[in-house]
Amino acid sequence: MKKFLIIAGLIVSSCSEASTPDPIPNPDVTTQDPGPVGEVNYFGQLKVTDGKLTNSEGTAVMLRGVSFGWHNWWPRFYNTSAVKWLKNDWNANVVRAAMGVDPADAYLENPEFAIEKIKAVVDAAIAENMYVIIDWHSHDLYPAQAKDFFIEMAKTYGDKPHVIYELFNEPDYETWEEVKVYSEEIISEIRKHDPDNLILVGSPTWSQDIHLVAQNPILDQENIMYVLHFYAATHKDYLRERAEKAYQAGLPLFVTECAGMEATGDGPIDTSSWNTWLSWMESRKISWAAWSIADKNETCSMLFPAASSEGNWTGSQIKPWGEVVKKALKKNLD
Known part of the structure; x- marks a missing residue:
């Protein structure tokens, strides 16, 4: 599922680290029982204001x-229910539709099926007044194909x-220079059809090199944020310190993929590291989406194979990582 790289004895995957000049809240906060569950918040048109994600009035x-x-391996979950x-049960106000690009039977081989699955999730999220991330889920550059795809998505959903x-x-x-040029080209195409919706830009080394972005961000564009990924058992203080420096410099961050185990997607859940990361995101109001709704035999897949394709998951159908994420979502409503 995840790729990873070993550099100077460190396993590197999809995120970055940051220093913490402000005190981190109690990392055990998420081990408490969830509080009362209320209505999931919908904030209307999002925008980026002074490095923060805000509603249209500028409130963070x-x-x-x-x-x-990946849609090509777990399409059964890509549905309205x-x-x-x-x-309604997990209290998520955002879902991420991870459209596989280059594996077998993914977008490059079967674009019609890919778009069908992505639209199923996007249309359902819009109907439910949730936010939805349309994710070009790749590790390699395909600029021409990405441009065509995002033009179609912006034409279809630019008013949503x-x-x-x-x-x-x-x-x-x-x-970063290659990713920046690619991103600027795609942004330009999206903005022809969608002038204001949020756009998220990745960074090298599995969206961890956020420090490189902070040194040379995209200019003259509004409502863009930069992607940070982490796997808590692998990525600890060094990556959070890197991200914190970028955050303090005013770089808008959005964690579109995170989890509590190793960067491979497997191994034990590091509860202490996950709670520290979660507290850091909560204290800085950095939005996040946890990986993943799938039933693969690995720690980061949240469901067992017996789980229904359409929700209504019982406790016996949700794996330990899924329970951790569900608890965090049910507790942390604005």
Whole structure:
């Protein structure tokens, strides 16, 4: 599921780290029982104001939710009922539709099926007044194909404030200069049809090199944020310190993929590290989506194979990581 790289003895995957000049809230906060569950918040048109995600009045807001697994491997969950369940039972106000690009039977081989699955999730989220991330889920550059795809998405959904575009899930070995040029070209095409919806830009080394972005951000564009990914058992203080520096410099951050285990997507859940990351995001109002709604035999897949395709998941059908994420979502409503 995840790619990873070993550099100077460190396993590197999809995020970055940051220093914490402000005190981190109690990292055990998410181990408490969830508080009262209320209506999931919908904030209308989102915008980026002074490095923060805000509503149209400029008040800082926060999205919290989950990412579906790759559409080409877990298409059974890409449906209206699953989206409704994630809102009504898990209290997610954002879902991420992770459209696989280059594996077998993914977008490059079967674009009609890919678009069908993505639209099913997007249409359901709009109907439920949730936000939805349209994720170009790739590790490599396909600029021509990405441009065509995002033009179609912007033409279809450019008038829907629920929609968020994620241009490049996890660049791996590309330089920031390459990713920046690619992103600027795609942004230009999207803005011809959608002048104001949120756009998310990835960074090298599986969306961890946020420090490179902070040194040379995209200029003259509104309502863009930069993607940060982390896997808490692998990515600890060094990546959070890196992200914190970028945040303090005013770089708008959005964690579109995160989880509590190793960067491989497997291994034990590091509860302490996950809670520290969660507290950091909550204290800075950095939005997040946890990985993933899938039933693969790995720690980061939230469901067992016996789980229904359409929600209504019982406790026995939800894996431990799914329970951790569900608890965090039910507790942390604005």
